[in-house]
Amino acid sequence: MSTYIHNFFAYKELLKELVRRDIKIKYRRSVLGILWSVLNPLGMMVIMSVVFSHVFRGNIENFPVYLMCGQIIFNFYNEASSVAMGSILGNAALIRKVYVPKYLFPMSKVCSCFVNLLTSFIALLIVIVFTGTKLSWTVLLIFIPILYVFLFSLGMGLLLSALVVAFRDLMHLYGVLLTAWLYLTPIFYPVEILPGWVKTIVGLNPLTNIITMLRELIMYGALPGMMLHVKCIISCLTALVLGIVVFHKQQDTFILKV
Amino acid sequence: MNEPIIEVNDVSVMFRLYRERVDGIKEFVIKKIKNQIAYDEFWALKDIHFYVGRGEAIGLVGRNGSGKSTLLKTIAGVLKPTRGNVKIRGTVAPMIELGAGFDMELTAAENVFLNGAILGYPREMLEENMEKIIEFSELRDFMDVPIKNFSSGMFARLGFAVATIYTPDILIVDEILSVGDWQFQEKCQRRIHEMLEQGTTLLFVSHSMEQVKSICNRAILINHGEMMLDDSVDKVWERYNQL
Secondary structure (H helix, E strand, C coil), X not given: CHHHHHHHHXXXXXXXXXXXXXXXXXXXXXXXXXXXXXXXXXXXXXXXXXXXXXXXXXXXXXXXXXXXXXXXXXXHHHHHHHHHHCHHHHCHHHHHHXXXXXXXXXXXXXHHXXXXXXXXXXXXXXXXXXXXXXXXXXXXXXXXXXHHHHHHHHHHHHHHHHHHHHCCCHHHHHHHHHHHHHHCCCCCXXXXXXXXXXXXXXXXXXXXXXXXXXXXXXXXXXXXXXXHHHHHHHHHHHHHHHHHHHHHHHHHHHHHHC | CCCCCEEEXXXXXXXXXXXXXXXXXXXXXXXXHHCCCCEEEEEEEEEEEEEECCCCEEEEECCCCCCHHHHHHHHHCCCCCCEEEEEECCCEEEECCCCCCCCCCCEHHHHHHHHHHXXXXXXXXXXXXXXXXXHHHCCHHHCCCEHHHCCHHXXXXXXXXXXXXXXXXXXXXXXXXXXXXXXXXXXXXXXXHXXXXXXXXXXEECCCHHHXXXXXXXXXXXXXXXXXXXXXXXXXXXXXHHC
16 A cells, blocks of 8 residues: 555656646647636536526526536536546557556546636636625535545546446447436436436436535535535545446556557 | 666566457447357467666567567566566666657647656756757757657657656667667667666667667577577577577
């Protein structure tokens, strides 16, 4: 174990460098640069608000903020898990030539998406100010759901990146799964309108819990209950343990399969 | 003190050669049900055993496909041996391919940091040595150009400059000196000699006997994954010609 930790610190420079590369490439040759990370969720929010506030009129108070909380978390998970998934295959040339701890690749992808997540919180802040949402001190605790979604995405990223090396078609399957996942996450609808069995599924969705927690902290000034924390921690731990175990078992075969 | 810096203990590497590539869930399930997952075993290396002392320069020679690169990869830690083990005492700079970690979209300067980090060099050290890297690679006017616009020679120059900026305990060089013009090749050889004088241990693969003769003091001949001979460069060369 101590050698693992030592190894991690030896390569933290590389992790930084990989994240730096992703961010640089993403914003290179775009005039607005990092502003896109703010404008993109804002634009989506405006469109979705116009569409959905007419469909579900009166159901949700302060719809723009409600929507945005869900959207930010889901988009982060969506992006992070998808790019992490392809990270081992994408770095095949490197894996075949030089020894580097392989978990750095999915990890760096999740970290660079995390930087985007933080910038999209600027967009959320703009919406909060614009809609005149009253914040309470609980907003200071939003790092907790952010940490949960980071850990959950990291676990899933490790798991998916290892599996996709053996089964390439997983990429397409996961795309479909993500679409289903999007609709099974209460981003633009309230959980209450769902029929019984769908409600159960949505309730078991780890992202639902994380989003609910974020909304409680930002919109309702409430402290999330113990039960919600337990649910979030269980899903994060499950994803992380599963991801680490599968990745660890598979990593020596990467070089033969990529 | 006289412990060998590299110990290669009875290393064997086996690859599975699948008759058909199965890399999707659908195919896997179908083949599994029909029990059709068949593969041949191919031993790329068989019981390779040798020690390398500190400061030695060893040439690995052998025909194409004899297992030289596989051996270097197991020593570099990229590939785990199926049987046996490799013990390394010190830092390794693998030059199995120059610029393996380069990102085409980044500029040359940015790639120096990325590639340096892959090789485990701290950023400050790279910043300090940037001038040396620029000078050695002769790319002063191109440091802010994305390297996708580079020629293969420029690529090799930058890769070599980054990898050798620091003197590692063990340097692994796999046929990389065949790129670039002869001036650059000579420059690389000079740099390798310099590193040898500073006590670096070298593992060198090349098909050019002159290079092996001028750099190495011991050679190992590999044929079909087996070690044929471990002796002086001249004797190994003689035997290699008889193959």
